[in-house]
Amino acid sequence: xxxxxxxxxxxxxxxxxxxxxxxxxxxxxxxxxxxxxxxxxxxxxxxxxxxxxxxxxxxxxxxxxxxxxxxxxxxxxxxxxxxxxxxxxxxxxxxxxxx
Amino acid sequence: xxxxxxxxxxxxxxxxxxxxxxxxxxxxxxxxxxxxxxxxxxxxxxxxxxxxxxxxxxxxxxxxxxxxxxxxxxxxxxxxxxxxxxxxxxxxxxxxxxxxxxxxxxxxxxxxxxxxxxxxxxxxxxxxxxxxxxxxxxxxxxxxxxxxxxxxxxxxxxxxxxxxxxxxxxxxxxxxxxxxxxxxxxxxxxxxxxxxxxxxxxxxxxxxxxxxxxxxxxxxxxxxxxxxxxxxxxxxxxxxxxxxxxxxxxxxxxxxxxxxxxxxxxxxxxxxxxxxxxxxxxxxxxxxxxxxxxxxxxxxxxxxxxxxxxxxxxxxxxxxxxxxxxxxxxxxxxxxxxxxxxxxxxxxxxxxxxxxxxxxxxxxxxxxxxxxxxxxxxxxxxxxxxxxxxxxxxxxxxxxxxxxxxxxxxxxxxxxxxxxxxxxxxxxxxxxxxxxxxxxxxxxxxxxxxxxxxxxxxxxxxxxxxxxxxxxxxxxxxxxxxxxxxxxxxxxxxxxxxxxx
Numbered sequence: 001x002x003x004x005x006x007x008x009x010x011x012x013x014x015x016x017x018x019x020x021x022x023x024x025x026x027x028x029x030x031x032x033x034x035x036x037x038x039x040x041x042x043x044x045x046x047x048x049x050x051x052x053x054x055x056x057x058x059x060x061x062x063x064x065x066x067x068x069x070x071x072x073x074x075x076x077x078x079x080x081x082x083x084x085x086x087x088x089x090x091x092x093x094x095x096x097x098x099x
Numbered sequence: 100x101x102x103x104x105x106x107x108x109x110x111x112x113x114x115x116x117x118x119x120x121x122x123x124x125x126x127x128x129x130x131x132x133x134x135x136x137x138x139x140x141x142x143x144x145x146x147x148x149x150x151x152x153x154x155x156x157x158x159x160x161x162x163x164x165x166x167x168x169x170x171x172x173x174x175x176x177x178x179x180x181x182x183x184x185x186x187x188x189x190x191x192x193x194x195x196x197x198x199x200x201x202x203x204x205x206x207x208x209x210x211x212x213x214x215x216x217x218x219x220x221x222x223x224x225x226x227x228x229x230x231x232x233x234x235x236x237x238x239x240x241x242x243x244x245x246x247x248x249x250x251x252x253x254x255x256x257x258x259x260x261x262x263x264x265x266x267x268x269x270x271x272x273x274x275x276x277x278x279x280x281x282x283x284x285x286x287x288x289x290x291x292x293x294x295x296x297x298x299x300x301x302x303x304x305x306x307x308x309x310x311x312x313x314x315x316x317x318x319x320x321x322x323x324x325x326x327x328x329x330x331x332x333x334x335x336x337x338x339x340x341x342x343x344x345x346x347x348x349x350x351x352x353x354x355x356x357x358x359x360x361x362x363x364x365x366x367x368x369x370x371x372x373x374x375x376x377x378x379x380x381x382x383x384x385x386x387x388x389x390x391x392x393x394x395x396x397x398x399x400x401x402x403x404x405x406x407x408x409x410x411x412x413x414x415x416x417x418x419x420x421x422x423x424x425x426x427x428x429x430x431x432x433x434x435x436x437x438x439x440x441x442x443x444x445x446x447x448x449x450x451x452x453x454x455x456x457x458x459x460x461x462x463x464x465x466x467x468x469x470x471x472x473x474x475x476x477x478x479x480x481x482x483x484x485x486x487x488x489x490x491x492x493x494x495x496x497x498x499x500x501x502x503x504x505x506x507x508x509x510x511x512x513x514x515x516x517x518x519x520x521x522x523x524x525x526x527x528x529x530x531x532x533x534x535x536x537x538x539x540x541x542x543x544x545x546x547x548x549x550x551x552x553x554x555x556x557x558x559x560x561x562x563x564x565x566x567x568x569x570x571x572x573x574x575x576x577x578x579x580x581x582x583x584x585x586x587x588x589x590x591x592x593x594x595x596x597x598x599x600x
Contacts, residue, residue, distance in 0.1 A: 018469065019457070028466070028470060034527065055311045093448055
């Protein structure tokens with residue numbers, strides 16, 4: 001019994017905004033199954049009463065002086081965009097026509 | 100191939116010669132650029148070379164020295180930078196098609212520091228796409244070849260930086276290490292690589308892969324050169340909220356102390372679980388490593404076995420945490436603000452254009468990890484996978500903390516096997532992940548780890564890893580430099596000569 005099906009991989013790809021091909025789905029489903037199978041070994045580990053670690057070196061309340069710094073000039077920020085228009089990033093339509 | 104060419108010197112010697120007027124930065128920088136021109140068509144370590152920029156910096160250094168100015172300890176010594184680190188005005192792709200042609204509008208903090216130290220930047224080095232991989236085979240622009248055997252991988256993700264230093268196209272390079280991407284390439288190319296304590300080196304300007312693990316660090320041919328670069332790039336940075344506001348460990352002094360060859364009184368731990376069953380290294384690697392351990396004992400070190408039972412779970416823990424963070428970090432590649440945009444033909448919606456852009460721009464390993472991370476974070480699975488991994492991460496950290504109550508540092512082989520042949524591990528991603536079996540625990544813990552060349556197996560380099568406690572980077576350099584002191588010739592100086600074109 002596999003851990004992850006081809007349909008689940010397709011669903012996850014959609015959630016992650018990846019337009020994967022049929023060939024990729026076939027390959028990924030098998031490969032992810034092997035990887036996830038090894039991850040199931042973590043279930044063996046007794047973690048009762050253990051606190052999670054989200055960062056290697058815990059730091060709390062990291063503050064700095066609230067001093068204004070020069071920010072990136074507008075033209076520099078826009079220069080890397082694939083399509084810009086009148087000092088803005090141009091994007092394709094957001095709503096479907098029937099919406 | 101020990102020789103008397105400019106490129107054969109250590110970075111420390113180059114810096115001294117420049118300071119004392121016995122050589123110019125211009126001639127040293129030019130010698131490296133000429134070597135890149137001659138052999139990088141074969142090795143393919145660089146994605147971008149900046150001849151003009153590097154020589155301009157070199158000229159500034161020579162002029163400053165002629166005026167009698169006092170410059171930093173590596174002034175005039177050229178360096179290569181991994182392409183995951185942003186460089187103002189110089190192409191930066193993270194070896195991904197999705198960033199092809201992007202010119203960053205700012206410098207990473209470590210690049211600012213390299214520039215302030217007056218080190219000419221030779222160019223940007225190849226890597227696995229977004230630093231995900233152990234062979235550079237996942238670079239969107241083709242793999243880098245191992246200078247020791249061009250049929251084999253140079254390690255990864257930082258294979259370009261390691262190969263550039265191994266083939267003497269650069270005396271120093273910058274790498275980044277999330278699960279072993281500095282140390283494993285160092286081991287398989289006979290070079291020295293250090294992953295500093297997490298938080299002791301700024302991540303500002305690193306293209307993010309796994310933010311709780313990513314650490315930039317030095318790549319060199321010996322411990323002292325790496326330590327000199329370590330001190331140039333390290334230190335607190337208010338632009339990185341995970342930066343540690345504490346003095347940089349004295350790694351240069353430690354490398355010099357280690358070079359005297361005295362380790363008396365030092366206790367070194369060997370991890371019991373690394374030697375067992377499926378986790379054991381291949382025989383040739385063990386033989387070279389054990390010969391190195393014998394040398395360390397002769398220098399006065401005492402070896403003690405330490406038990407770190409949770410290390411056996413480090414690999415699955417890492418491959419849940421890193422892809423989860425990556426799936427979130429890589430959401431920024433949406434075809435709007437930078438890089439590639441695909442399918443924008445007036446017929447597709449924004450959401451469709453995003454999906455088409457990401458499909459066209461990401462390679463297979465990146466897609467795999469995004470899907471894996473999305474799975475590990477999705478409702479219904481997050482507690483069993485990502486959440487559980489965070490708990491086991493705590494146990495791994497506690498294993499280190501307990502071990503460091505008994506020993507000063509922990510040693511192991513850097514990687515279980517020598518450089519493998521191209522194509523050998525791309526079919527089964529899990530086989531590729533095993534390359535980082537011994538390096539991953541340190542990343543999860545946050546402490547420092549270095550890989551120092553220890554010997555050969557089947558004619559290919561083997562690395563010995565030294566792991567230290569958090570902010571104990573100096574001890575790792577001391578042990579590594581002591582091991583080097585037992586070698587007649589640096590392993591990095593014995594690599595076969597590359598045929599140029």
